Amino acid sequence: MAKTALIQQGLLAFTLNSPQNAKPFDFELANNTKVMLLASGVLQFEPKESTSSRAIVLSAGIHGNETAPIEFLDRLVSDIFALEITLDQPLLVILGNPPAMMEAKRELSVNLNRLFIGKHKNYERCYEVERANQLETLLDNFYQSYQHLPAYHLDLHTAIRGSKHEKFAVYPFTQGKPWKKSSLALLQSCGVDCVLFSNEPASTFSYHSSAKYNAVAFTVELGKVHAFGQNDLSKLDQLVSTLQQLLSASKLNSLEFEANKAILFEVSDVVNKHQEDFCFSFNQSQANFTEYQTGYELAKEGSERVVISNGPKAIVFPNDKVAIGQRAVLLVKRMTQSDIVQAEKKHRLI
Ligand SMILES: O=C(O)CCC(=O)N[C@@H](CCC(=O)O)C(=O)O
Numbered sequence: 303m304a305k306t307a308l309i310q311q312g313l314l315a316f317t318l319n320s321p322q323n324a325k326p327f328d329f330e331l332a333n334n335t336k337v338m339l340l341a342s343g344v345l346q347f348e349p350k351e352s353t354s355s356r357a358i359v360l361s362a363g364i365h366g367n368e369t370a371p372i373e374f375l376d377r378l379v380s381d382i383f384a385l386e387i388t389l390d391q392p393l394l395v396i397l398g399n400p401p402a403m404m405e406a407k408r409e410l411s412v413n414l415n416r417l418f419i420g421k422h423k424n425y426e427r428c429y430e431v432e433r434a435n436q437l438e439t440l441l442d443n444f445y446q447s448y449q450h451l452p453a454y455h456l457d458l459h460t461a462i463r464g465s466k467h468e469k470f471a472v473y474p475f476t477q478g479k480p481w482k483k484s485s486l487a488l489l490q491s492c493g494v495d496c497v498l499f500s501n502e503p504a505s506t507f508s509y510h511s512s513a514k515y516n517a518v519a520f521t522v523e524l525g526k527v528h529a530f531g532q533n534d535l536s537k538l539d540q541l542v543s544t545l546q547q548l549l550s551a552s553k554l555n556s557l558e559f560e561a562n563k564a565i566l567f568e569v570s571d572v573v574n575k576h577q578e579d580f581c582f583s584f585n586q587s588q589a590n591f592t593e594y595q596t597g598y599e600l601a602k603e604g605s606e607r608v609v610i611s612n613g614p615k616a617i618v619f620p621n622d623k624v625a626i627g628q629r630a631v632l633l634v635k636r637m638t639q640s641d642i643v644q645a646e647k648k649h650r651l652i
Pocket residue numbers: 365415459460461462463472504506508521618619620621
């Protein structure tokens with residue numbers, strides 16, 4: 303029976319047995335929580351008592367080879383099945399790209415995390431295009447059925463290379479709305495002190511939730527990519543305890559933003575690749591947040607040069623192998639403590 307197989311195997315193994323076109327089914331746990339398998343790798347939980355105060359989405363493996371967050375969500379789901387985690391809030395769990403997980407690849411044909419807010423409509427049909435369409439529909443249905451509740455979405459990833467700040471989050475572009483200290487406090491409680499404030503719209507999963515549903519939504523980077531079974535999940539203990547609070551407590555009052563611990567960056571430049579010969583001047587194994595000074599020639603493409611201005615600036619997610627038209631690197635500028643105070647004074651950070 304599908305229910306027994308799901309509970310015994312766990313979400314990850316069950317999903318990988320049928321990475322596409324799983325048949326939907328539902329059942330109830332002993333504590334009356336309703337569990338619904340909506341599609342391969344997509345599980346919705348509905349607690350019986352309707353004292354909910356937020357609707358939560360947790361996703362991982364939007365890039366298939368990002369195994370630590372996938373294993374983390376797999377364990378979280380097993381703990382919910384075993385009634386070890388109390389669930390008082392509706393929850394949607396998404397394992398994003400199961401066929402790419404099977405091949406230990408970041409993508410099969412295109413980068414799934416560039417296809418949201420409807421961008422998949424501009425691409426030729428392939429697995430990721432269909433999956434983006436399906437995930438948008440399931441996410442939209444979930445948020446719409448809980449539209450009276452504040453929405454939360456943590457899209458969990460791991461980075462290709464090492465990083466001077468092991469865990470960090472991308473705060474989606476807010477379209478002029480202030481950044482929230484309560485959101486930064488939530489991240490700090492998860493063990494994520496380093497945050498990048500985006501400077502423009504994107505077609506990522508977290509931006510979709512933020513822009514369309516005003517969700518407290520982030521892309522969260524939890525360390526470096528490793529193979530399945532090679533991750534030290536004890537590094538995510540703070541994330542576990544904060545998620546337990548998010549999934550159960552009605553109020554999150556205990557979370558406080560600690561400005562002196564925060565490592566905040568503003569994205570100053572999004573450098574896109576326009577030509578096949580785009581290449582960086584530095585070695586791509588450079589850690590995320592490596593800084594370069596004004597005047598440094600970062601990359602070249604045809605006869606054009608990308609040179610650092612108003613430095614120093616740090617690099618994040620450099621990748622010259624991306625498809626033409628996509629982001630090759632983010633340049634970020636560290637906010638000083640006095641920048642943070644100014645942002646508070648000007649109500650950019652509230
Ligand atoms: O390590 C890398 O170069 C990529 C890690 C990754 O997948 N990052 C996300 C960030 C999404 C965002 O900007 O919100 C991505 O590139 O999709």
